[in-house]
Amino acid sequence: MASVRCERRRCGVRYEIRFDALGRMAGCPGCARQRAGLCALCPNKVEGERGRAKYCGPCKAVARRGYSLKYINKDRDAYRAKQAARLREIRERERNGRPPMDGKTIGRIRGLARAKALSPERRKEIAQHAVRVRWEKYHQRLMLQRMREASTSCR
16 A cells, blocks of 8 residues: 655645545545544544644643754754853843842842841841851861870870
8 A cells, every 4th residue: 555645734644545435535544633623642632723733732742842852953052052142131131231240249239138138136146146156166176176186196
């Protein structure tokens, strides 16, 4: 049997030519499924308008992922360049013409904003906790130094 591809642009299904009992050529099974409102890949009903939609919900997600991968893999460098340009444009829009800041400046600005937002009691608690942690680290270093000195003097 001869195999042909459906001439419809969106369908493109490859099928075997068949004839019915009256000698008429049977049409494309993909187009018939689409007219009936069935998914092209599984027996579920299509998501969308019957006769126009091609896939059910889950199959549509799989097909969309395949299309995007095909686009990405076609020219990965061009895709990444477009993506980087899009990100640069978004960041530029967010900055509103201000010059870019380094991490230290951003941290200083955020720290001042956080300090302004906190109550004096909460700032005091945070400062006391920081002091406690610093002293604990100091005592740990001191203890390790004494242990090292003791182990070298015993030899």
